Amino acid sequence: MKVLVIGGAGYIGSHVVKNLLACGHEVAVFDDLSSGHEINLFSQAEFVRGDITDSEALAKVMQKGFDAVVHLAAKKAVGESMENPQKYAINNLCGTINILNAMADNGVKYMVFSSSAAVYGIPQYLPIDEKHPTLPINFYGFTKLEIEKLMTWYDQLKGIKFVALRYFNAAGYDEDGDIRGLDSAPQNLLPIIMEAATGKRECLKIFGQDYDTPDGTCIRDYIHVNDLAGAHTAALDYLQRTNESAVFNLGTEAGTSVLQMLEACEKVIGRKIPHLFAERRPGDPARLTASAQAAKAKLGWEPKHSSIENIIASTWRVYQ
Numbered sequence: 001m002k003v004l005v006i007g008g009a010g011y012i013g014s015h016v017v018k019n020l021l022a023c024g025h026e027v028a029v030f031d032d033l034s035s036g037h038e039i040n041l042f043s044q045a046e047f048v049r050g051d052i053t054d055s056e057a058l059a060k061v062m063q064k065g066f067d068a069v070v071h072l073a074a075k076k077a078v079g080e081s082m083e084n085p086q087k088y089a090i091n092n093l094c095g096t097i098n099i100l101n102a103m104a105d106n107g108v109k110y111m112v113f114s115s116s117a118a119v120y121g122i123p124q125y126l127p128i129d130e131k132h133p134t135l136p137i138n139f140y141g142f143t144k145l146e147i148e149k150l151m152t153w154y155d156q157l158k159g160i161k162f163v164a165l166r167y168f169n170a171a172g173y174d175e176d177g178d179i180r181g182l183d184s185a186p187q188n189l190l191p192i193i194m195e196a197a198t199g200k201r202e203c204l205k206i207f208g209q210d211y212d213t214p215d216g217t218c219i220r221d222y223i224h225v226n227d228l229a230g231a232h233t234a235a236l237d238y239l240q241r242t243n244e245s246a247v248f249n250l251g252t253e254a255g256t257s258v259l260q261m262l263e264a265c266e267k268v269i270g271r272k273i274p275h276l277f278a279e280r281r282p283g284d285p286a287r288l289t290a291s292a293q294a295a296k297a298k299l300g301w302e303p304k305h306s307s308i309e310n311i312i313a314s315t316w317r318v319y320q
Helices: 009-024 057-061 078-081 085-106 140-157 191-200 225-242 260-270 294-297 308-319
Strands: 002-006 026-031 044-051 068-071 110-116 161-167 169-171 204-207 223-224 246-250 276-279
Touching: 002 009, 002 085, 009 068, 009 140, 009 246, 009 308, 026 057, 026 110, 044 057, 044 140, 068 078, 068 085, 068 225, 078 085, 085 110, 085 140, 110 140, 110 225, 140 161, 161 225, 161 308, 169 225, 191 308, 204 260, 225 246, 225 294, 246 294, 260 308
Parallel strands: 002 026, 002 068, 026 044, 068 110, 110 161, 161 246, 169 223, 204 276
Antiparallel strands: none
């Protein structure tokens, strides 16, 4: 297939591009490099610099005749989304409308969308499956859920079939070392631990130590980015095979606490990492783990790289 990866210079996007190329797809990247890196681009994939809020730029690139779009371009800082919803509405919502309109105008049939476990909000039961109520508690999660609803309408009205992949906690780096661009302002636990380990930041702040978990810190479901990348390729295969839209969770169905992650990092790195405890953040559930049975059954997908040791080791190699 001929695939346009929007956000293909970013952390997850670059891993998706590598996987698509390895599976024989023809790939182009559309990215504004606001958070992605040129070092993450592959010579085999055409690169077009552009912004999803620019409808003319999207229309122009879509005229090149793509079979599918993989959409990974989003603002993603939960806290910032609550302080600056305008930024998230314009980029995530208006930008996606521009993408869908350009696809409809140019006959692009399929979309794979980077959604999020943030659409679920506070878990009502665990592990979370795709039938769990969607009640986001932050504006970022709201934008992801609204995009899923937009895609459902464009499926009905324009025939664009989609797969929404609801990620849990993406982590790790390419095991071959081909992708090395670091997040300039990380929001996720593992990169923050790495910055504390390398002296880039003074210490790791652990938010809350009195949760109803074995060690009092939050538990999350961490999935290696190589496994996420493979799921995008599997989703394109699914769309081509079935021509049916679907939503899938991507996770390992296992949980790791903040303290467990910190201790595992110290073991891999071989030294103590400075940290301190801070007050809980509002809206952080104690536990968040996925049921990924639907992805296993319908995509034939299973995480193969997502041991905590491998996630940490692949990340540490890049930060070194």
